[in-house]
Amino acid sequence: MAVVDATGSRQQAQRVRWWRELSWRYLIAVAAILYAIFPIVFVLSASLSSRGTLSGTSGLFTSVTTVQYDALFDTLFWTWMANSLIIGGVSSVGTVLMASAAAYAFSRFRFRGRRGTLTFLLLLQMFPQLLAFVAILLLLLALGHAVPLLGLNSKAALIAVYFGGALGANTFLMYGFFNSVPRELDEAARIDGASHSRIYFTIILRLVAPVLAVVALLAFVGSFSDFIIARVVLTQQDQLTVAVGLYQFVSGQFDARWGIFAAGAVIASIPIVVLFQFLQRYIVGGLVAGAVKG
Incomplete structure (x- = not known):
């Protein structure tokens, strides 16, 4: 008992x-x-x-x-969706390549101005993007006269703007992750005769796959769902992204079509959900390792 x-x-x-x-x-x-x-x-x-x-x-x-x-088929929604997928995909891949190359240089090479440039990238993240809208507009207006491909109402110009905006934060994020990769691997590869480019593409990028997935996801979501910059750069109906295009359904004061807006929003969320599920196993490791190591 x-x-x-x-x-x-x-x-x-x-x-x-x-x-x-x-x-x-x-x-x-x-x-x-x-x-x-x-x-x-x-x-x-x-x-x-x-x-x-x-x-x-x-x-x-x-x-x-x-x-x-069904009403979405009577609109340009699917054109807007394709534009967003193209812009998001190219921006994601380009951001990963540019930021990883810059992070590798900062992590492995020693050159004058390295520490000051890293500090500048960190400070650059503290300024809101709203401060750059006027500069972006004036820059694209000037570039449009010389290179029409990089002027207003151009998907290439919008992608270039996304490249510049994402480079600083993602480079600093990758820099911490690259520092967690032992330098002994680089030294062993150089002894075997490998060049810096071969070490970078065949060894380092494979070891930092988690942070590459994180940066790719952040870049895709940021460019796919962006409204303000896309609204400034793109003007023609067939060039709009899905975020800007859907806004037109509810921008009227008396003829807001919230039903079709909701239907478009549900479909537009599918690529992000699929991409998140595909990269899910990399996300936690990529964020945590880049934050605590280096």
């Missing part, structure tokens, strides 16, 4: 300890999940509604229809 009483008392103490130390964490996690998932459910419900508006909605999924999705 004494053993049974001791076991019961121990289990009771464990339950009390769980409620006192751990239960509040689960409650906060459930509240955070509900807070995050409600907008997604609401947008999905609006995209499946036949009303085409958010006013007068009495409940979620009161009517389920694909009329809003």
Whole structure:
């Protein structure tokens, strides 16, 4: 009986300890999940509604229809979607190549101005992009006269702007990760006769794959969902990105089409979700290692 009483008392103490130390964490996690998932459910419900508006909605999924999705085929939505995928894909790949090359140079080479340049990149991240809009507009206006491909209303010009905006932060992020790769690998490869380019492409890039995936994801999401810079640079309807194009559905004061906007937003979120799931195993390792090592 004494053993049974001791076991019961121990289990009771464990339950009390769980409620006192751990239960509040689960409650906060459930509240955070509900807070995050409600907008997604609401947008999905609006995209499946036949009303085409958010006013007068009495409940979620009161009517389920694909009329809003069918209406997208009568617009330039799929052209905007293709533009966003092209811009996001090229910006992502280019940012990874440029930032990784710069981070490799800062990590492995010693040259005059190295530390000052790293400090400048760090300070550059503290200024908001809003300060650069006027400069970007004037620069593209001037470039358009000399090189029309890099002028206003050009996807190439927008991609170039994204390259410049993402280079500083991503270089600094990769720099910490590159420092975690042992230099002995470089020395062993040089003894075997490998050049810096071969070491970079065949050894280093394979070892830093997690941070490459993180930078690629951040660059793609940033350029795919960007609105303000794309709104300034692109003007023609067939050149717009999906974020700017969808805004036109709800920009009117009396003719806002929230249903088709919600349907387009749901479809536009699919590439980001797929890319995140594909790179998920690299993301945590890439962010944590780059933050604590170097």
